[in-house]
Amino acid sequence: MELLSGAEMVVRSLRDQGVKYIYGYPGGALLHIYDALFKESELVHVLVRHEQAATHMADGYARATGKAGVVLVTSGPGATNAITGIATAHMDSIPMVVISGQVASTAVGTDAFQETDMIGISRPIVKHSFIVKHPSEIPEIIRKAFYIAESGRPGPVVVDIPKDMTNLVDKYEYNFPKKVKLRSYAPATRGHSGQIRKAAEMLIEAKRPLLFAGGGVVLGHASKQLTEIAQKLNMPVTTTLMGLGAYPGADRQFVGMPGMHGSYTANLAMHHCDVLFAVGARFDDRVVNGVAKFCPNAKIIHIDIDPATISKVIKADIPIVGPVDSVLNDMLAELKDINTLPVPEVVSSWWKQIDEWRGQGRLYPYDEGDGNIIKPQAVIEALYEVTKGDAYITSDVGQHQMFAAQYYRFDKPNRWINSGGLGTMGFGFPAAMGIKLSFPEEEVACVTGEGSIQMNIQELSTCLQYDLPVKIVNLNNGALGMVRQWQDMQYNSRYSHSYMESLPDFVKLVESYGHVGIRVTEPKDLKPALEKAFAMKDRLVFLDIQVDTSEHVYPMQIRDGAMRDMWLSKTERT
Amino acid sequence: MRHIISLLMENEPGALSRVIGLFSQRNYNIESLTVAATEDPTLSRLTLTTIGKEEVIEQITKNLNKLIEVVKLVDLTEGSHVERELMLIKVKASGAQRAEIKRTVDIFRGQIVDVTPTLYTVQLTGTTDKLDSFIQAIGTTSVMEVVRSGVTGISRGDKVLTL
Numbered sequence: 001m002e003l004l005s006g007a008e009m010v011v012r013s014l015r016d017q018g019v020k021y022i023y024g025y026p027g028g029a030l031l032h033i034y035d036a037l038f039k040e041s042e043l044v045h046v047l048v049r050h051e052q053a054a055t056h057m058a059d060g061y062a063r064a065t066g067k068a069g070v071v072l073v074t075s076g077p078g079a080t081n082a083i084t085g086i087a088t089a090h091m092d093s094i095p096m097v098v099i100s101g102q103v104a105s106t107a108v109g110t111d112a113f114q115e116t117d118m119i120g121i122s123r124p125i126v127k128h129s130f131i132v133k134h135p136s137e138i139p140e141i142i143r144k145a146f147y148i149a150e151s152g153r154p155g156p157v158v159v160d161i162p163k164d165m166t167n168l169v170d171k172y173e174y175n176f177p178k179k180v181k182l183r184s185y186a187p188a189t190r191g192h193s194g195q196i197r198k199a200a201e202m203l204i205e206a207k208r209p210l211l212f213a214g215g216g217v218v219l220g221h222a223s224k225q226l227t228e229i230a231q232k233l234n235m236p237v238t239t240t241l242m243g244l245g246a247y248p249g250a251d252r253q254f255v256g257m258p259g260m261h262g263s264y265t266a267n268l269a270m271h272h273c274d275v276l277f278a279v280g281a282r283f284d285d286r287v288v289n290g291v292a293k294f295c296p297n298a299k300i301i302h303i304d305i306d307p308a309t310i311s312k313v314i315k316a317d318i319p320i321v322g323p324v325d326s327v328l329n330d331m332l333a334e335l336k337d338i339n340t341l342p343v344p345e346v347v348s349s350w351w352k353q354i355d356e357w358r359g360q361g362r363l364y365p366y367d368e369g370d371g372n373i374i375k376p377q378a379v380i381e382a383l384y385e386v387t388k389g390d391a392y393i394t395s396d397v398g399q400h401q402m403f404a405a406q407y408y409r410f411d412k413p414n415r416w417i418n419s420g421g422l423g424t425m426g427f428g429f430p431a432a433m434g435i436k437l438s439f440p441e442e443e444v445a446c447v448t449g450e451g452s453i454q455m456n457i458q459e460l461s462t463c464l465q466y467d468l469p470v471k472i473v474n475l476n477n478g479a480l481g482m483v484r485q486w487q488d489m490q491y492n493s494r495y496s497h498s499y500m501e502s503l504p505d506f507v508k509l510v511e512s513y514g515h516v517g518i519r520v521t522e523p524k525d526l527k528p529a530l531e532k533a534f535a536m537k538d539r540l541v542f543l544d545i546q547v548d549t550s551e552h553v554y555p556m557q558i559r560d561g562a563m564r565d566m567w568l569s570k571t572e573r574t
Numbered sequence: 575m576r577h578i579i580s581l582l583m584e585n586e587p588g589a590l591s592r593v594i595g596l597f598s599q600r601n602y603n604i605e606s607l608t609v610a611a612t613e614d615p616t617l618s619r620l621t622l623t624t625i626g627k628e629e630v631i632e633q634i635t636k637n638l639n640k641l642i643e644v645v646k647l648v649d650l651t652e653g654s655h656v657e658r659e660l661m662l663i664k665v666k667a668s669g670a671q672r673a674e675i676k677r678t679v680d681i682f683r684g685q686i687v688d689v690t691p692t693l694y695t696v697q698l699t700g701t702t703d704k705l706d707s708f709i710q711a712i713g714t715t716s717v718m719e720v721v722r723s724g725v726t727g728i729s730r731g732d733k734v735l736t737l
Contacts, residue, residue, distance in 0.1 A: 315629075
């Protein structure tokens with residue numbers, strides 16, 4: 001039996017857990033652990049420039065791979081800087097393990113230097129947290145942390161380690177548990193077969209069914225099953241912001257996202273459907289609009305791993321608690337067993353209606369303008385073409401995020417990486433870095449704006465150090481676009497603090513960090529600039545694209561209305 | 575409606591704060607709360623009363639069950655149950671009032687557990703309603719101090735909440 005110090009146990013446990021990358025920043029409370037890390041060759045540690053970026057890098061990694069991202073931060077400010085990233089992961093159910101240093105257990109509670117109650121501060125935004133009380137507990141706690149973070153409805157787990165638990169002198173037997181069992185934690189492994197049967201029958205008999213898939217399908221690795229069911233029953237499919245890619249975005253059956261900035265077709269289909277088949281979606285307020293007017297004629301089937309999500313906002317008629325992949329597999333078996341398909345005339349009459357709503361043009365129509373100014377929508381369309389729809393796209397938060405979600409048609413899951421629940425500006429760039437590190441051969445682009453990018457721009461330095469040639473597509477409209485849009489629509493265009501004066505020269509800025517910057521101002525230069533950027537495989541390229549400041553994101557639902565109530569442009573509404 | 579939710583949780587530091595945190599975080603209401611270790615020292619039993627619509631109570635029980643440290647949970651008010659609350663109450667008891675207070679304590683089947691020439695300390699057990707009625711019966715002007723334990727309860731019959 002091997003004897004290890006607490007610090008060595010932390011590092012060894014991470015290795016035995018199969019961790020490859022750690023994103024972190026050292027500090028007093030972590031020095032023992034960093035010393036142990038120095039001697040460990042198999043773990044790759046990425047030194048960020050701000051702890052928030054470490055959490056978003058881990059988050060991006062987790063969203064792209066499905067495995068928990070690992071963050072290492074010191075006590076006090078290191079821990080509090082990680083909070084935004086932990087909350088971001090929590091809202092979107094992203095597996096993450098955050099190891100935070102703590103002052104020595106003997107100093108806890110004395111207002112010691114760099115002391116903060118990390119367990120207390122993070123409590124509402126974690127799935128669970130642990131505090132190490134004895135060094136010998138470390139392997140089991142780390143094993144449990146990963147198990148909890150990755151199983152059931154995933155989420156972030158914090159492990160707080162007081163400095164004296166990791167001292168290099170005291171050594172204990174190291175034993176990494178192969179399996180852990182918690183008597184108080186048993187996520188559902190199967191859905192209720194009777195309910196699944198009922199749901200399958202309801203779907204076959206439906207006249208106007210709509211499949212509504214959320215981020216749970218991506219997290220639960222169930223796109224294949226979802227696509228099979230949708231195509232077998234020839235149902236229209238809408239996916240939430242978090243579910244984009246769960247069903248092929250370029251397919252005929254895909255009608256766009258629903259909700260506040262959802263497509264006209266998806267919102268109308270949702271309003272008029274008679275059976276709403278919700279899979280791994282949590283009926284977020286940005287989707288349902290006015291709860292009382294939501295889907296007035298629909299029966300709701302709701303599959304989710306988390307029982308607390310079911311009937312939280314919208315009451316489910318057929319609730320099914322279970323992992324989406326297993327439930328959908330069971331449903332496919334039931335459909336096979338029932339061996340009846342929906343009546344073809346009924347299906348075609350629903351599709352006729354949908355196609356009428358959809359029309360011939362874009363799923364999200366916009367005014368292309370006079371060709372003198374770059375429209376932000378056109379940037380995403382060009383990005384889609386240049387990357388052949390196959391890149392990992394991360395985004396920050398605001399108008400550019402909605403444009404990316406609307407115009408980049410994601411055909412695969414785990415390719416669209418954005419902070420949907422918390423809406424964290426500054427998320428996209430570090431998330432892209434986390435993905436690029438794991439998938440160096442893949443194209444990774446961060447769609448951002450001049451507001452969001454400045455919230456974590458210091459990571460340009462990290463990209464140079466670790467050679468992370470991501471592409472940054474900055475939709476620069478010189479204003480906090482989404483705030484400005486709301487001010488236009490609801491505050492009589494009083495632009496209270498939504499403009500960005502004294503912006504940096506982004507091209508010079510990225511050049512000073514050793515990267516490539518390209519400014520684009522003319523519509524004709526847009527596509528060539530993107531092509532040039534993506535041709536530079538081994539360089540980080542920052543595209544500073546000057547876009548139309550006056551542009552709004554449409555459709556935009558009318559607050560507290562039904563799904564079908566929306567503005568379609570500055571002058572037209574339903 | 576008022577509900578009594580009783581649960582077993584890991585007897586670990588931090589577990590209680592997670593339960594209480596959940597209530598403030600999600601804007602649920604707690605009327606009373608009692609908690610202590612059980613015969614198995616690794617488990618605590620926590621009983622709380624809350625008031626809310628059925629949908630809210632459903633969310634409360636689901637979210638409590640989601641907490642990693644919560645092992646098992648029951649809504650006692652869903653079935654027949656026994657509920658009790660303990661009250662220690664210090665009341666003025668001098669002159670003619672003294673005998674009247676004593677009689678009221680007897681009627682409510684309370685016990686006088688401490689005596690001074692001018693006051694009694696009364697121990698009373700029962701439902702929340704009964705304790706409220708006692709305070710009403712002796713009149714709030716006589717009351718000097720009240721300590722109540724909060725409601726605790728157990729199912730009637732064979733039903734038990736154990737591992």
